[in-house]
Amino acid sequence: MTLPRILAFDVFGTVVDWHGSIAREVAALYPQVDGDAFALAWRDGYYPAMARVRSGELGWTRIDELHRIILDGILPRFGLEHLSEAERQHLNRAWHRLDAWPDSVEALTRLKARFTICTLSNGNIGLLTNMAKRAGLPWDCILSAEVFRAYKPDPATYLGVAQTFDAAPDEVMLVAAHQEDLDAARPCGLQTAYIERPLEFGAAHVKDVSPSPANTFHARSLTHLAEQLLA
The missing domain is CATH 3.40.50.1000 (HAD superfamily/HAD-like)
Structure with a gap:
């Protein structure tokens, strides 16, 4: 060979x-939230979001933007729909950290x-x-x-x-x-x-x-x- x-x-x-990092950051920022469940829910949206691009429903979209679409969708499930735009941007960049x-x-x-x-x-x-x-x-x-x-x-x-x-x-x-x-x-x-x-x-x-x-x-x-x- x-x-x-x-x-x-x-x-x-x-x-x-990715899981441990997201779970830890979410738990530190929002102690009332189950970081493990939040990380899994965010990741669960990953393949369906890419499928929307592949199907042509969305044009070419970077993962940063797909992560944000998924994030906005799951925030109400975890009682975080009140987050400001700045807070949402910061949380979305957890994937950079x-x-x-x-x-x-x-x-x-x-x-x-x-x-x-x-x-x-x-x-x-x-x-x-x-x-x-x-x-x-x-x-x-x-x-x-x-x-x-x-x-x-x-x-x-x-x-x-x-x-x-x-x-x-x-x-x-x-x-x-x-x-x-x-x-x-x-x-x-x-x-x-x-x-x-x-x-x-x-x-x-x-x-x-x-x-x-x-x-x-x-x-x-x-x-x-x-x-x-x-x-």
Whole structure:
């Protein structure tokens, strides 16, 4: 097996703890609100919102704007419909302030010494840049659905990474904590690495992280992936 030249990382859930970060911030700002339930409700709106773009109901829309549409829709459910415009804007940017998983920065730094490492996220460029700056994520390059004007799992996103770096698809490896993301990348010719993140949805909602033999690598963490790739 030939190792890839480029490692393209899913970000939400794979590199950063979106659930824990949103839940903590919401609970700190609004102690009367169940942060766990709020984080899950906000994320639940993610795929339906993207489907509105894919169907043509909405024109091309950045994730920041989709997050805001979802946020405005769920605030009444949690007794927060009274929030001002400034408060809503601040809360919506919580997605720019997500904390990295404890192993992420060190493992990415190790991998960066040998591979080109980039994002491949549905998050928009400004969001991913602010997140990286705050969390110390050492990306070589930030690639986003915004660049390709298509959301994953559109093949344009996966093939776009290869085209960006003038590489063959099999010189790119998608690294993700979501089997459906990897399953979409594989027919495009990319190698795939699954990262176990059993607590992606919080301690009360432990995720199945069973291996799939279709993936090139399976790792317990980003640290474990680095150990395998750098062996």
